[in-house]
Amino acid sequence: MLPDASDKAVEKVPGSDTSGVKLSVTRERVIAAQHEDRSLQKCIAAAVSAEKARERKTAYFMENGLLMRKWCSDVADGAEWTSVYQIVIPSCYRQQVLTLAHDHDLSGHLGIKKTYYRVLRHFFWPRLKTDVTRFCRTCRVCQITGKPNQVIPCAPLVPIPAVGEPFEHVIVDCVGPLPKSKAGNQFLLTIMCTATRFPEAIPLRKITAPVVTRALVKFFSTFGLPKVVQSDQGTNFLSKIFTQVLSSLNISHRIASAYHAESQGALERFHQTLKSMLRKYCMETSKEWDEGVPLLLFAIRETVQESLGFSPAELVFGHTVRGPLKMLKEDLMSSGASPSLNVLDYVSKFRERLHKACSVAKESLEVAQRKMKRLFDRKSVQRSFNEGDQVLVLLPMVGSALSARFSGPYEVVRKLSNTDYVIGTPDRKRKTRVCHVNMLKTFYCREGIQSDVSPTEETAVHLSSPAPASVACAAVEISNPDDDDDGVIVRHTYQQCARLKNSEVAVTGGSVVSGAEDEGQSGD
Template sequence: MCAAMRFPEAFPLRTLKAKPVIKAQTTFFSTYDLPKVVQTDQGSNFMSKVFAQVLKVLQIQHQTSSPYHPESQGALERFHQTSKSMLRKYCLDSGKCWDEGLPLLLFAIRETIQESLGFSPADFVFGHTVRGPLRLLKEKWLESPPTETNVLDYVCKFRERLFSACQAAQDNLANSQSKMKARYDKKAVLRSFAPGDKVLVLLPLSGSCLQARFSGPYVVDRKLNDTGYVIKTPDRRKKVCVCHVNMLKRYVTQDDSTAVSLTTPVSVCASASYLLSEDGLTDKNGCVPMAWLGNSAVLKDLDSFLAHLSQPQRADIVALIEANLLIFSDHPSRTSVLAHDIILQNEKPIKQHAYRVNPVKHRLMQQEVDYRGGLSD
């Protein structure tokens, strides 16, 4: 697709290896023009040596988008969505011969006026409105005698139409981009990282390219621009990768120097490891109630719980409880009798696939979460 004119082209291929893709791309270049820059994703067919050699011979600069960030090729991705929807509808009506109807679908897309430009892609390539079904219907209803035009006058008017269409398209595109930017900036938050910062990277899971989660922590090597960063990934096949800022999240370690109160608190303020103003992903600030044990309800009706004991035994237990009421509070407190350290092998999170839990176990887990006041979430 031409990014300036939104003029698309598609070829039915049996395989997406480098050589068939190069043949189709050469056909596109020979039909229209040799571009100066070609932008692709980082697929193996586009990153092959053969593809790079062909572009070098044709003196074409190759630019790649950020991995797992298709927004950098928004116009092309939108064309993919539109073409797939049209092909799905065509296959439901005509069967499996989708490749035969592909030229007709491309013709329909090319003659459609683009909202961002105000003109159809065919208007920029051919300089006039193509003779499509609507044009045929107009000619059938409004028959007009053919007019003779001088070749020189036609060429002059043709250039004037292209120049005026280009100016109008630039104005429409600027207005459309300003509206899109205004809508995007309502929720966008400016974030930046410095070299040496630890971050979590949104990467696909091994064995499942359609699922992704934050992995890491990794270290920022350097900053390319406002949105691109070079991240060191020593545990992956590529030791260094370029990531978009939307795929990064700051990694914050727990501060060991935080003082812990010895008194029994009514609630605990759970501090988040990242803030909404920092990456725009989530906000976990707020006070979470402590785990409730329900000891106060037992102490109010202590006689019914001790009814199976004799009177001397009951008196001893009541005296023991009254002497240590702090231990039998509803909120667990901190003890200074002993302490233990939890030693981890490394700071990397454990990667484990999500499995469906048995309904019986799920019910017990939910009771435990409710019992602990939601601190297990």
């Protein structure tokens, strides 16, 4: 029962200050509000005597002027001992009840179903399920922290286009810090051609913008100038010197989504392979890791890529490079001097072989990408946002690059593609950033429950950490608003608050080379 008029004001439970709820309500006020609430008029008209209510499974009745409802759970087939007598709450007090049921320190921010049944054991009103669903879904704390074992569904896969010309489109990234070698190297500048998957890894002592730029220009002097250089949002890649050099060479700079390694999936996969090979190399030879980089790069370049059907070296150089296995084969098949070719015949056959190899590799890559996309998209969901929408963004926590949490709400500034959005982050060092849709989720602003009777000053509910009043948030759409039948498991079709997987930490045990976190981003 709600406190009587003669009762003293309910004192706050120690430690409940964060709830910010003022409980000052009396029985007389509830009775008066019930009769003034237009949403309860049908319930009042349907009220029966207390004796008749006991004979029914569900019924409204009056108890000393207070509208109540008898309800029996279906769990025990409507047995009388399972009967629950609920106070029917008028509109002006519903927000207060929901706040106690979900936001209070003793409520624990539980989910929709648990909160619904918690309220149902004591109170009821029409559209209770809808109001509980909306209230929990718009809880700021729950939206930011997420719920256990819930992951936002990934957007459909967008494979990196299979470009025909070698080194027309390259991806660059930085890896480290690795264990410091005798030469002082702690980082790797990694480069990969998207058409041939030809990799390069350059050991560096540091990865400042001038050092990275010089190393990249040296790479260009060997393989030519690309049309596109793709990088993440690391400060060295976004620096003025880096962008000026690319601009002076007429190279387009493409920036990947922040904290979304999948945007550079081919290069990230190469990182995993190279780190694993470096650990094994150091363990077997007891040499410095940077001494093994050229040898391991040869092994990777010589190996056939399943998605291409050729090795990267074949697609770049037009022939199988001479490695240990080819040397053994030549020794076993050697029967004298090999027939010589004149320069014209060699060049003609070389160009024909290289052209065919690149064409077949491109077709094979497209087939592999279609297969990968078909498998990946089985559980994907196409989500989109509009400019001005309020969203929560999964961003690294300050001081912990390996942990992440939802921050916000922030505003969508611009839509770049179906998967990339420019998000305004005015409270962070970087005021705007490009974010992948998999790192975003809609922020729902909590609004007061619509009431037919304006709540009195004493019954106003004060919520802790309210959303800024100036923020225009998306309206919450809840299907199936009819709530005549209660005691049934909630089956509304809505997207629950979810969380994304935090950044994965590379576990290396006692290996010589630690799992390296990709560098180049400054956190904030």
